[in-house]
Amino acid sequence: MTAPTLRSRHRCYAGEVRFYGHKSTEVGGEMRFAVFVPPQAAQRPVPVLFYLAGLTCTEETFMIKAAAFEAAVEAGLMLVAPDTSPRDRRYPGDDESWDFGLGAGFYLDATATPWRDGYRMHAYVTQELPALVTQHLPARRDRLGIFGHSMGGHGALVAALRHAGLYRSVSAFAPIAAPSRCPWGEKAFSRYLGSDRGAWAAWDATALVEAGGRCPPILIDQGMDDQFLEQQLHPHLFEAACRKTGQPLVLRRHDGYDHGYYFISTFMADHIGHHAAALNAA
Numbered sequence: 001m002t003a004p005t006l007r008s009r010h011r012c013y014a015g016e017v018r019f020y021g022h023k024s025t026e027v028g029g030e031m032r033f034a035v036f037v038p039p040q041a042a043q044r045p046v047p048v049l050f051y052l053a054g055l056t057c058t059e060e061t062f063m064i065k066a067a068a069f070e071a072a073v074e075a076g077l078m079l080v081a082p083d084t085s086p087r088d089r090r091y092p093g094d095d096e097s098w099d100f101g102l103g104a105g106f107y108l109d110a111t112a113t114p115w116r117d118g119y120r121m122h123a124y125v126t127q128e129l130p131a132l133v134t135q136h137l138p139a140r141r142d143r144l145g146i147f148g149h150s151m152g153g154h155g156a157l158v159a160a161l162r163h164a165g166l167y168r169s170v171s172a173f174a175p176i177a178a179p180s181r182c183p184w185g186e187k188a189f190s191r192y193l194g195s196d197r198g199a200w201a202a203w204d205a206t207a208l209v210e211a212g213g214r215c216p217p218i219l220i221d222q223g224m225d226d227q228f229l230e231q232q233l234h235p236h237l238f239e240a241a242c243r244k245t246g247q248p249l250v251l252r253r254h255d256g257y258d259h260g261y262y263f264i265s266t267f268m269a270d271h272i273g274h275h276a277a278a279l280n281a282a
Ligand SMILES: N[C@@H](CCC(=O)N[C@@H](CS)C(=O)NCC(=O)O)C(=O)O
Pocket: 053, 054, 055, 056, 057, 061, 065, 098, 149, 150, 151, 259, 260, 261
């Protein structure tokens, strides 16, 4: 596996924010990701927490807006944030809307043409990127956590549910919790996976839990003034599935908060603490 190319580096909280590019085999072109390397990594390999961003975001969004560095230094965690879709290789119609194609890979492995050739963001974030990061950075392969926001919050849940044992910790901000049953998900899944709804269940966190899928205890934060809550997010469906099957979940509902990064940054330290408890346990 060839080393990623360092595009820029910036001292930050006595650690470093770095931006990398590399040739991805899963995606079939250049992919970009950002890393926060905490100061502890100068002494020893540290646990890694992956963050999956939402629709329209890039690898830069989390680093600029999420206010995660202070808590990450306290916990000694490396933070890794990939881009949200392939961008190098282009597909007809991939830039026609902001909720499909570029910036909207939905962290699944597409099965419908032409998307199946490179829209393989699930394999990318669960296999290729962890291998790359743990090989080329001072990161522990046996201490991985994952979280994300909206499309990425859902991607984190699916990653943890589909790969029992890979992640020690998982959480989400305002995830698209039941994508088979909302307009964003129906649009994306029908194009990436085809019209057979039976095939969607393997990429839907609520359906995965209903089918007996298990992962480490989940923390979800949801703002009650989120403009997408009613139509798109449906956390109550995920909550009901977890309650029914015994999947541990803490779902916190916060009055007055919307869907954006002011909400995310408010509860970021709680999420880092949730991950640190599992990632730093003996
Ligand atoms: N472009 C959409 C909004 C897309 C959106 O809210 N994206 C969320 C993730 S689902 C986000 O994090 N946007 C980037 C940001 O807030 O900086 C709209 O006009 O309604």
